[in-house]
Amino acid sequence: MRKTGCFRIDKITKKRKAFASRPAVSYHGSQDEQLRYFIRHASASFALCSNFLLQSLITIYHYHQFLNQSLINMKRFFLPFALSALLIASATTFSACQQQTGSVNEQQQESAVTTDVPAETSTGDVAEEKSEAIAKKEAAQAAAEKAEAIYHKSCSSCHSLTPPAKSAPPIIAIAGQYRARYGKKSGAVADMVSFMKEPSIGKSVFGSKTFERFGIMPVMSLPDKELEMVSEWLWDQYDPNFEGDADCQ
Numbered sequence: 001m002r003k004t005g006c007f008r009i010d011k012i013t014k015k016r017k018a019f020a021s022r023p024a025v026s027y028h029g030s031q032d033e034q035l036r037y038f039i040r041h042a043s044a045s046f047a048l049c050s051n052f053l054l055q056s057l058i059t060i061y062h063y064h065q066f067l068n069q070s071l072i073n074m075k076r077f078f079l080p081f082a083l084s085a086l087l088i089a090s091a092t093t094f095s096a097c098q099q100q101t102g103s104v105n106e107q108q109q110e111s112a113v114t115t116d117v118p119a120e121t122s123t124g125d126v127a128e129e130k131s132e133a134i135a136k137k138e139a140a141q142a143a144a145e146k147a148e149a150i151y152h153k154s155c156s157s158c159h160s161l162t163p164p165a166k167s168a169p170p171i172i173a174i175a176g177q178y179r180a181r182y183g184k185k186s187g188a189v190a191d192m193v194s195f196m197k198e199p200s201i202g203k204s205v206f207g208s209k210t211f212e213r214f215g216i217m218p219v220m221s222l223p224d225k226e227l228e229m230v231s232e233w234l235w236d237q238y239d240p241n242f243e244g245d246a247d248c249q
């Protein structure tokens with residue numbers, strides 16, 4: 001049993017040494033990654049500290065056994081000894097924990113410098129920003145779902161998503177044309193909205209062949225907000241692997 005105890009202390013010391021001599025990582029990761037990094041190190045510190053406390057208790061237990069077996073009755077010394085050992089162990093653990101947290105903070109500050117995140121970024125801020133990012137993602141997803149519903153209601157009778165085409169170019173082909181023509185989503189969306197309110201050959205991203213084949217699109221009398229949403233969604237349907245063919249334009 002004693003051996004196991006010693007072995008464990010040995011292992012912990014090794015771990016501590018490995019942790020102390022780990023290479024300094026300058027962190028450029030996303031906030032998600034930074035948070036994961038922080039949690040990993042915080043839990044490592046916690047594991048180390050609680051192990052330390054456990055080892056102290058095991059030592060005290062061994063000492064107790066020893067006293068029981070010995071001929072000299074030193075039992076009356078046991079309680080004060082156990083208490084002071086516990087006190088010392090807690091103090092050491094506490095200072096070890098402080099050091100560990102300190103080194104994590106250093107890492108965080110380092111990352112703050114390299115990623116231009118304000119140095120006072122605390123876990124709370126990271127968590128807040130994380131939930132903000134999640135909220136943004138959810139809002140974007142909700143908008144995409146709403147836009148897709150608009151597509152199914154008002155556009156899908158003429159526009160299929162992918163080839164074969166119905167009575168208009170498939171959405172994926174339109175998205176490809178707009179990506180080829182526009183560098184920015186905002187510009188493309190504005191022109192798509194303008195086209196849908198008042199379709200004309202002059203405004204179109206397609207050539208005359210498309211108009212000969214499909215005719216011109218009727219005016220979409222939807223609220224501006226819906227036209228914008230469906231245009232944004234359309235821009236996002238771009239697939240770089242899609243190559244337009246004769247069936248699309």
Ligand code: HEC
Pocket residue numbers: 150151154155156157158159167168169174192195196199200203204205206210211214215216217218220230231234
């Ligand atoms: C009645 C059939 C019909 C419906 C419904 C329809 N479209 Fe079209 N759309 C067309 C045709 C035909 C074309 C191709 C000729 C053209 O560009 O006008 C086209 C072209 C387009 C283009 C390409 C514009 C360009 O620059 O040439 C976009 C973008 C578009 N549609 C979006 C939509 C959206 C979004 C909806 C639903 C809100 C929709 N369309 C509903 C028939 C339709």
